[in-house]
Amino acid sequence: MLVAVVGSGPSGFYAVEALLKSGLEVRVNLIEKLPAPFGLVRYGVAPDHPKLKQVSLVFHKIAQHPHVQFYGNVELGQDVSLSDLQETHHAVVLCYGAERDRRLGIAGEDLPGSHTATEFVAWYNGHPAYRDSSFDLSSRAAVIVGHGNVAADVCRILAKPVEALRQTDIAKHALEALAESRVREIHLVGRRGPAQAKFTSKELRELGELPDCVATVEGDSLRLGPEDETELAEKTNDNAAKCYQIFKQLGRSGDGSARRRIHFHFLLSPLSLNGKGRLESLTFTRNSLVGSAFEQHAEATKETIDIACGLCFRSIGYRGEPLPDVPFEERRGVVPNEAGRVRQGLYVSGWIKRGPSGIIGTNRADSVETIATLLGDVQHLGKDGASSKASFAGLVSAKRLHPISYDQWRLIDSAETQQGEKSGKPREKITSVDQMLAIAG
């Protein structure tokens, strides 16, 4: 059986692994739009979290299996169509993630100085599509809207002394810009309360322990309502309980001599981004929580507050991109599916399947489920082996595409590590696709 897996991030690699473990005679073409594999492990995981990136060693092993062929620099929707893939494979598994940011849908969202967190993350991680982005770090105050781990990453990169980033694989352009940063006050704003923040306790704790930086909670927002108490008492909600304890331990005013300060704000929803020609402040509505435990939602009160800032990052979640001829659930930004099946022969896994939640390992269980569904359909997918299908390699060469094989990626990989060695970094990412292709030969 020939299977195309589209996207080489965690969900894509774990889909390949599950196919290889199925015991069937399977060949997999792993299709990636960039010349480099690993998706958000390379372009999402923060540079100062190197241990998480070690998961790429597992992906490396999977990619080298003789039944796996990596096609980097081949983009679904641009270079090949879904029907191209279906004509050349018995099944297609879409693992292309959720790359679009959710929008706030309020006035001033596109003012200069207002950005998505994704754009910033992709920029400091050296993503080729974002190498030319620029962020005005000359502002003293920055606001991050959202209380999840991406918001925490953005906050940490802004708050950390640049010296602590020099030995990481952060992009050179980002390191240079951060070295000149004048950002001193970072406001992390969430629409619900401290019991509902979506940080993992580990990420939150890090924010309280940064050198030369103080994290404080604004106002008296740590008071809990009876529903919050119920939520935090639930034994399986232990992450929220841990986070709440961490919030309580943060200083109210803290060390006045610290160079940078992180302010946690709760129960605020952005109403508008304001400024003449560029961002000068955000206006928020104060919320109160309404509803029963675990179903509390934020409801606006009449009170508003302003926070002055020249820089804002919106980190309120991601959405997938729809594809032609594939159903799409607009509200959640996912491809509707049943245990991974969109229809017979077409499957999804990872963020495009379940939405942008969970951590690296979550995708393994998710892909195992999808591949189990695919294997259950196997008698309908054509067990006639490769011969009944046109060759994908033939199609790629007929279209005069320039695919990057895994061996070619390894040339890019070693060029990056060699370049990094010169400056004491684990790697210096090559941020230009043309340059990557030139190295790949």
Added chain:
Amino acid sequence: MPHIVTDNCQDCRFTDCVGTCPVDCFHGDQERLYIDPDLCIDCGACIEACPVRAIFDVADMPDEHRKWIVVNAEKALLLPVIDAKQTPKSTAETRKVALGF
């Protein structure tokens, strides 16, 4: 700081954690599971996967569980890798209730 399986796993062995481990660092016998601290990348996916919250990040585990750090390291060396979910022990549901979950 790796993650550690503590004694809530004993008599449960739900093995939901194994399916979420990105690096196959779980080892086990018929009794319970252990984490290889040298392989664990601290992603934390297993913590929430465990129905009885047997797994802790060493960085924030209660003192009474610290004795399991050494046991995990030692047992992981000796026992085979468990890389797919298995049937929980017959005592699992009773034990889960007894543990208050």
